[in-house]
Amino acid sequence: MKIEMKGINKAFGSNQVLKDAGFVLEDGEVHALMGENGAGKSTLMKILTGVYTRDAGTVIVDGKEVIYKSPQEAEKAGIVFIYQELNVLFDLTVEENLFMGKEITKGFGICDKKAMRKKAQEAMDKMGVKIPINAVMSDLSVGQQQMVEICKALMVDAKVLIMDEPTAALTQSETEGLFKLIKSLRKKGVSIVYISHRMEEIFELCDRITILRDGTYVGTEKIKDINMDDIVRMMIGREIGERFPARDAKIGKEMLRVEGLTKGKTFKDVNFSVKAGEVLGVSGLMGAGRTEIMHAIFGNLPFESGKIFIEGKEVTIKNAREAINAGIGFITEDRKTEGLLLEKSISENIALANLGKFSDKSVVKKSKVDELVKKGIDEFHIKCFGPDHECNNLSGGNQQKVVFAKWVYTEPKILILDEPTRGVDIGAKKEIYSVINDLAAKGVAIILVSSELPEVLGMSDRIMVVHEGKITGIIDAKDADQEKVMTLATGGTL
Amino acid sequence: MANKTAAVAAPTNKKSWTSYIGEYGAFIALVFLVVVISVVSPEFRTAGNFLNLLRQATFNGLIAFGMTCVILSDGIDLSVGSTLALSAVISAKLIMQGVPAILAMIIALISGTLLGVVSVLLVTKGRLQPFIATLITMTAYRGLALILTDGKPISNIAKSIGDRPNQFAFKLVGKGNFCNIPIPAILLIFALIVFYFVLNKTTFGRKVYATGSNSKCAKLVGVNITKTKVIVYAISGFMSALTGLILISRLDSAQPTLGDGYELDAIAAVALGGTSMSGGRGKITGTIAGVLIISVLNNGMNLLEVSTYYQDVIKAVVILVAVLSDRKR
Ligand SMILES: Nc1ncnc2c1ncn2[C@@H]1O[C@H](COP(=O)(O)OP(=O)(O)OP(=O)(O)O)[C@@H](O)[C@H]1O
Ligand SMILES: [Mg+2]
Numbered sequence: 001m002k003i004e005m006k007g008i009n010k011a012f013g014s015n016q017v018l019k020d021a022g023f024v025l026e027d028g029e030v031h032a033l034m035g036e037n038g039a040g041k042s043t044l045m046k047i048l049t050g051v052y053t054r055d056a057g058t059v060i061v062d063g064k065e066v067i068y069k070s071p072q073e074a075e076k077a078g079i080v081f082i083y084q085e086l087n088v089l090f091d092l093t094v095e096e097n098l099f100m101g102k103e104i105t106k107g108f109g110i111c112d113k114k115a116m117r118k119k120a121q122e123a124m125d126k127m128g129v130k131i132p133i134n135a136v137m138s139d140l141s142v143g144q145q146q147m148v149e150i151c152k153a154l155m156v157d158a159k160v161l162i163m164d165e166p167t168a169a170l171t172q173s174e175t176e177g178l179f180k181l182i183k184s185l186r187k188k189g190v191s192i193v194y195i196s197h198r199m200e201e202i203f204e205l206c207d208r209i210t211i212l213r214d215g216t217y218v219g220t221e222k223i224k225d226i227n228m229d230d231i232v233r234m235m236i237g238r239e240i241g242e243r244f245p246a247r248d249a250k251i252g253k254e255m256l257r258v259e260g261l262t263k264g265k266t267f268k269d270v271n272f273s274v275k276a277g278e279v280l281g282v283s284g285l286m287g288a289g290r291t292e293i294m295h296a297i298f299g300n301l302p303f304e305s306g307k308i309f310i311e312g313k314e315v316t317i318k319n320a321r322e323a324i325n326a327g328i329g330f331i332t333e334d335r336k337t338e339g340l341l342l343e344k345s346i347s348e349n350i351a352l353a354n355l356g357k358f359s360d361k362s363v364v365k366k367s368k369v370d371e372l373v374k375k376g377i378d379e380f381h382i383k384c385f386g387p388d389h390e391c392n393n394l395s396g397g398n399q400q401k402v403v404f405a406k407w408v409y410t411e412p413k414i415l416i417l418d419e420p421t422r423g424v425d426i427g428a429k430k431e432i433y434s435v436i437n438d439l440a441a442k443g444v445a446i447i448l449v450s451s452e453l454p455e456v457l458g459m460s461d462r463i464m465v466v467h468e469g470k471i472t473g474i475i476d477a478k479d480a481d482q483e484k485v486m487t488l489a490t491g492g493t494l
Numbered sequence: 495m496a497n498k499t500a501a502v503a504a505p506t507n508k509k510s511w512t513s514y515i516g517e518y519g520a521f522i523a524l525v526f527l528v529v530v531i532s533v534v535s536p537e538f539r540t541a542g543n544f545l546n547l548l549r550q551a552t553f554n555g556l557i558a559f560g561m562t563c564v565i566l567s568d569g570i571d572l573s574v575g576s577t578l579a580l581s582a583v584i585s586a587k588l589i590m591q592g593v594p595a596i597l598a599m600i601i602a603l604i605s606g607t608l609l610g611v612v613s614v615l616l617v618t619k620g621r622l623q624p625f626i627a628t629l630i631t632m633t634a635y636r637g638l639a640l641i642l643t644d645g646k647p648i649s650n651i652a653k654s655i656g657d658r659p660n661q662f663a664f665k666l667v668g669k670g671n672f673c674n675i676p677i678p679a680i681l682l683i684f685a686l687i688v689f690y691f692v693l694n695k696t697t698f699g700r701k702v703y704a705t706g707s708n709s710k711c712a713k714l715v716g717v718n719i720t721k722t723k724v725i726v727y728a729i730s731g732f733m734s735a736l737t738g739l740i741l742i743s744r745l746d747s748a749q750p751t752l753g754d755g756y757e758l759d760a761i762a763a764v765a766l767g768g769t770s771m772s773g774g775r776g777k778i779t780g781t782i783a784g785v786l787i788i789s790v791l792n793n794g795m796n797l798l799e800v801s802t803y804y805q806d807v808i809k810a811v812v813i814l815v816a817v818l819s820d821r822k823r
Binding site: 051070071072083087088089090091092096100101102103105109110111113 | 695696697698699700703704706707708711712714715716717770774775
């Protein structure tokens with residue numbers, strides 16, 4: 001299926017998000033869509049699939065001009081969108097999610113559960129995934145939820161599949177599985193629009209690339225004819241230089257030490273320490289227990305045995321408030337449910353974590369809040385109308401920046417970052433890396449949990465690898481490479 | 495790949511025993527209550543009392559079924575008691591003015607349904623929170639019922655019905671028996687089956703759960719949120735009106751204050767049954783258990799002559815314990 005979008009304009013209120021945007025998708029190709037956070041990639045795709053209406057422009061599908069009024073219309077035409085913010089009904093089962101809105105019935109609106117189960121199981125088998133179709137969605141990992149979404153798309157025989165940052169929450173191995181799937185779909189003639197901020201993926205997977213900047217079409221190139229620097233230049237209009245900026249931090253005394261931390265099967269006998277000014281990278285497959293260990297340290301998750309020392313003194317941290325008071329900051333992996341109040345403004349989100357700073361005898365001083373929030377928006381280049389922009393309407397990457405700003409301003413001594421650059425564009429990533437470096441230079445001890453191997457390798461002083469709840473190795477970044485880390489992460493030894 | 499994904503936190507279909515307690519907690523509590531009260535009160539154990547209890551449960555039960563649907567879709571309906579009163583008063587007035595009772599009763603059911611629709615239009619079109627919208631209609635419907643009756647009960651309805659078939663129909667709803675089982679109890683069981691079927695076996699049922707789980711997502715996959723909500727509140731209104739008909743038939747009079755406070759018992763029953771107050775999760779079977787718990791408590795405490803002051807406190811404690819234990823799982 002060939003799709004041509006031309007001269008698309010879209011404004012939300014007074015905010016012109018797309019002006020003269022567009023791209024051409026050829027039959028059976030994997031087409032990358034890139035651009036900074038807030039460039040309008042998701043919005044463009046939502047216009048194609050009828051989630052949003054456009055203000056101007058044309059969409060031509062197989063030579064005919066079309067306007068889809070709803071995602072269902074687009075789906076009937078064979079165009080399926082897997083949303084960046086996964087669109088799943090968490091309280092319902094896998095099967096109910098797969099068939100929502102298109103149930104198989106025996107007539108009179110009576111569900112034919114047997115038929116649906118069978119079809120769902122067949123589709124799962126075809127994809128080669130083992131997810132119980134009776135499971136409730138909220139019990140699945142993000143990776144599995146993603147697979148359910150893809151399964152849903154394949155069940156309607158999609159001719160065009162749009163994936164908006166599908167790997168953001170997947171591990172290396174899940175990503176590989178997804179890539180195999182994408183490649184086999186391409187062989188079957190399915191066209192795929194692939195949105196991602198990960199350069200490696202674009203080069204591995206895609207045939208052509210279109211770049212958007214500030215809602216405007218910049219250009220389309222064959223992947224063969226372009227390199228990373230070209231892409232970055234097209235995306236942000238200038239060079240960004242080194243991907244991982246150099247750090248000038250003195251490694252000082254030990255800030256945090258964990259001894260024998262254990263919680264059943266989740267994690268066992270975890271020992272490590274981080275020093276002031278040091279960045280400790282934490283690598284491992286998803287579900288290895290990295291996130292759980294961090295939650296335990298932060299007092300979010302009770303553990304069975306083990307000790308935590310801060311600056312040499314043993315501490316007991318029972319909840320997040322105590323952790324913050326002890327000088328720990330924590331940027332959680334799941335910004336949607338843990339990191340952000342989506343209905344609230346940027347300003348309110350940043351203020352909430354820093355109430356102590358702004359309030360005088362419990363009265364919040366608006367002027368002080370505004371001052372800091374403005375600084376945050378500048379410093380992190382958060383793309384928004386202003387401090388009162390509701391976080392719901394920020395692009396994915398910009399939401400992440402708000403979370404980051406919120407925590408950095410609490411001035412923690414120890415900062416735990418769980419997937420801090422998930423969904424963040426390459427320019428902004430570098431800004432976040434610079435902030436990490438600045439913090440380290442100021443003597444903050446940093447724990448950087450990340451599934452992106454280049455990031456861990458490029459940013460850490462030491463790398464700790466977790467496999468099935470156990471630490472399989474802590475290696476100096478100087479001696480580490482992709483292969484060594486992967487070996488440890490899959491339970492091997494060096 | 496396949497193995498890897500499965501290895502990552504594969505959810506099992508096996509359930510731990512604690513989750514069974516969660517699932518059937520309301521039933522376990524019900525059995526416990528029945529056993530305890532049976533032991534201390536011989537009167538409680540009689541067949542007559544059980545039928546009586548079932549009849550009492552009907553009023554709260556029918557309303558709570560409708561309420562379950564509303565709450566599952568992430569709404570709430572505070573207007574059920576007032577809807578009951580207004581539709582009951584309407585039908586009583588019509589009967590007194592000589593309209594055939596059967597027709598008057600059908601009109602009552604239609605009015606109840608429409609009153610529910612008015613509530614939901616305030617939510618969908620007026621963009622009011624369900625709590626506020628139904629607080630408004632609750633107040634308005636009660637006021638209308640008072641205006642229609644001048645604040646006075648309409649009594650001796652059955653006597654004023656001229657022809658036999660209509661009189662029979664009017665009496666049947668509240669006082670009739672079939673094979674010694676009160677008609678209201680039969681209506682309750684019939685309604686339970688219908689609600690169970692609709693919520694579990696139909697596409698509409700799935701839409702109700704989807705709407706309550708996450709309306710934004712549901713909308714994106716093509717669920718008509720507005721339509722689902724309208725139907726759900728209409729059902730609630732219909733069930734209220736039906737309950738009203740049973741009540742006036744039993745009492746042979748229609749008071750404008752009928753059904754006062756019924757919304758609280760219905761919501762309590764739904765909560766006792768383990769339905770999430772923010773929608774998306776819950777079962778109609780839980781609700782019937784919740785309804786029976788409340789009825790057994792009321793009935794048992796009356797038989798044991800517990801002072802009415804204490805009754806409310808005890809009821810509150812039972813609801814608190816049930817809801818707290820439900821949250822633990
Ligand atoms: N519903 C909405 N209301 C108002 N503004 C919106 C809405 N949706 C998106 N925007 C704004 O439109 C701009 C483009 O957003 P979009 O989500 O398309 O970016 P993106 O290119 O997908 O970015 P990312 O890589 O971070 O996902 C952003 O500035 C965002 O704040
Ligand atoms: Mg996006």
